[in-house]
Amino acid sequence: MSRVNLPIQAGDEELKELKRLANGKNPVMSLKARIILNGLDDTMNKDEAxxxxxxxxxxxxxxxxxxxxxxxxxxxxxxxxGQKADDEIAEIQDSQKAAA
Known part of the structure; x- marks a missing residue:
C-alpha cells in the first residue's frame, strides 16, 4: 500500500518569502524553504529526499x-x-562544504 503525497499550497506572499529564505545565507532555513518549494509541484517525498x-x-x-x-x-x-531534522540538515550542509 502506497502513501498519498499530501499537496502543499502557498499564497503569493508565502511564495515570495519561501524564495527569499531559499536564497538566504542560513543553510538550514534555505534547505527547509527548498523542501517546501519543491513540494509545491507535487514532487514525491522520496524523490525530493x-x-x-x-x-x-x-x-x-x-x-x-x-x-x-x-x-x-x-x-x-x-x-x-524538528531539532533532529535541523541537525541532520546542518550535518549535510557541513559535509557538502567539506567536499567542495
Missing part, C-alpha cells in the same frame, strides 16, 4: 510543519523531531 540528499522523514516533517503552521513552522524547530 534523493534530490536534496536528505532523509525522507525530514522532507515529511518540514512539509507537515508548513501545512500546520505555515512559514512559522519552518522557523520553530521545537518538538516533533
Amino acid at each position: 534523493v534530490q536534496l540528499d536528505i532523509e525522507k522523514r525530514s522532507v515529511s516533517h518540514w512539509k507537515e510543519s508548513f501545512r500546520k503552521h505555515r512559514i512559522k513552522g519552518l522557523r520553530n524547530s521545537s518538538g516533533g523531531g
